[in-house]
Amino acid sequence: MIIFTFAGHLLSMRKLQIDEMNRVTVPEFKGLRKLPIVCILDNIRSQHNIGSVFRTADAFLINKIILCGITATPPNREIQKTALGATESIEWSYYPDVADAIRELKASGYRIIAIEQAEGSIPLEQYRPDPGIAIALVFGNEVNGVSEEVMEDIDACIEIPQFGTKHSLNVSIAAGIVLWHLSLMLRSS
Numbered sequence: 012m013i014i015f016t017f018a019g020h021l022l023s024m025r026k027l028q029i030d031e032m033n034r035v036t037v038p039e040f041k042g043l044r045k046l047p048i049v050c051i052l053d054n055i056r057s058q059h060n061i062g063s064v065f066r067t068a069d070a071f072l073i074n075k076i077i078l079c080g081i082t083a084t085p086p087n088r089e090i091q092k093t094a095l096g097a098t099e100s101i102e103w104s105y106y107p108d109v110a111d112a113i114r115e116l117k118a119s120g121y122r123i124i125a126i127e128q129a130e131g132s133i134p135l136e137q138y139r140p141d142p143g144i145a146i147a148l149v150f151g152n153e154v155n156g157v158s159e160e161v162m163e164d165i166d167a168c169i170e171i172p173q174f175g176t177k178h179s180l181n182v183s184i185a186a187g188i189v190l191w192h193l194s195l196m197l198r199s200s
Contacts (some may be wrong), residue, residue: 024132027180036101046074046143047058047144048117048145048193049064049074049076049121049145049148050073050077050147050150052076052079052082053079053080053157054080054151055152055182056081056154058092059077061090062090062092063073063187064076064095064182064183065103066094066097067183068097069097069101070152071190071193071194075101075104076103077116078103078106079105080148082105082144086098109149117164120144120148121143121145121147123149123164124148125147125162125168126169126171127156127157127169128170130169131168132169133199134170135170135172135188135189135192136172138169142198142200146196153181170187171189
């Protein structure tokens, strides 16, 4: 146990045991109300990145993941290494062509939002989702980002501000940041 002070208060900290975390089972998870968010993984090369997005989607109760192009699909040992079972809880589907996925989502009323550095993008901290509108977030390839084809068919673009020397974030890190932010916004509205 660690004891320290924070803002003038004496606090004690003890790491929780797994049985103290009140985690739901996969069947219970499937019955929970999800956030109206779909993640589109378009041509993601790294199976570890794919697994990480599954795990993050589970953590924030995201509705679904759509895997497109060269993105590997479960069951897959390399995806499982980072997903840690989230491929069983998160609904997913596969489309060979991302354009088909986007077309279907738009027809179902989804707003398509690319996560990319682009002219006219909205800084993440300024983005507020419209209540009642489902959104599909497009995360692009680790090297090339979101394709020009997809960029021509989006409704908006969110950019994660960065301040260092690198020009991009790992796709699984970007997904975590964006999903955390949107989770806060949607749960507080």
